Amino acid sequence: MTNRNTESPLAWIDEAHKYVGMREIRGTRHNQTIVKWLSQLGAWWRDDETPWCGVFTAHCLTAAGRAIPKHWYRAKAYADYGTVLSRPAYGCLGVMSRTGGGHVCFVIGETSGDRLVVIGGNQGDQVSIATYPRSRFSHFVWPARGNGVPSLPYNYRYTLPRYANGQYSQPLSEA
Template identity: 55%
Template sequence: MWAFFYLEKSKMSQFPELGWIAEARKHIGLREIKGPKHNLTIVGWLKALKAWWTDDETPWCGTFVAHCLQTAGVKYPKNWFRALAYIDIAYGTKLKKPAYGCVAVKTRQGGGHVCFVVGRDQRTGKLVCLGGNQSDMVCFALYAESDFEAFMWYGQTSQPAQHRYDLPVLSGVTAVKVSEA
């Protein structure tokens, strides 16, 4: 898993950006605050989503995804705070392969992780994903396609437009290791 701090413009820019991805990109670099203080942006997302807790120490990848979907007017799982809840087909459509803007769901020790697929790395062929709580921040990360249990479509339509399966190939990236806890 790798975090990206630079991405070049891609061919996807010829299509209108998905609302939830546009919202996600606005927060690249946002970090949680360790200790008794908390990032007020993350706390604001929790309040808007009607969470019963108000700290950024609780894993917040699902919070980030729910916030982005909510901002775009897209429905999200009832238990949005649980990464594995995003596999629920009552809210999204399970895809056979990743598409630009889909929610990628993976299991990990102690729970799961969710993020948005935004491309494929030119050098490694891995998926480039934009997510929250990746090394305690919103950033891009590289994952093998096989790391994920499911790719889910949350959108105004039940399926992504066909061109969204043609993932943009991204290059010119700098990466560091990512933790999801």
């Protein structure tokens, strides 16, 4: 039996998966996909070296018809947007604090340890699937609908797919 989340995809997670492996370009050249997102979102800068996890998140959400916070380029702005959840749900935003700012990504699973599997932009200067300790997250947020109306995940979204450490292409069997 597979996890119901992998059988009932979310548009913003599908959009995020399209870009796994896409990297920023160091130096004076910039990744044109990231530059395009910046233009579409109305950013005043056009480089891929300014932290862009919020840019990636905003792109995925808007492509899926979901609302984004006013300051979509700031990772911590996602903590005050949408519906704050008491625990992670498949597809929710995970917001973390770090020295000098924050990080935002989408929760897509968990490992057998106390780590969450996420997909996000600007993780090692690329869009990647990674794990972080659950304790690093300050907020879990369900994205608001496109018209800004808050929404909640279906209850089954709280049963996260379980992945083997380092094996994020396919969740473990739930059987």
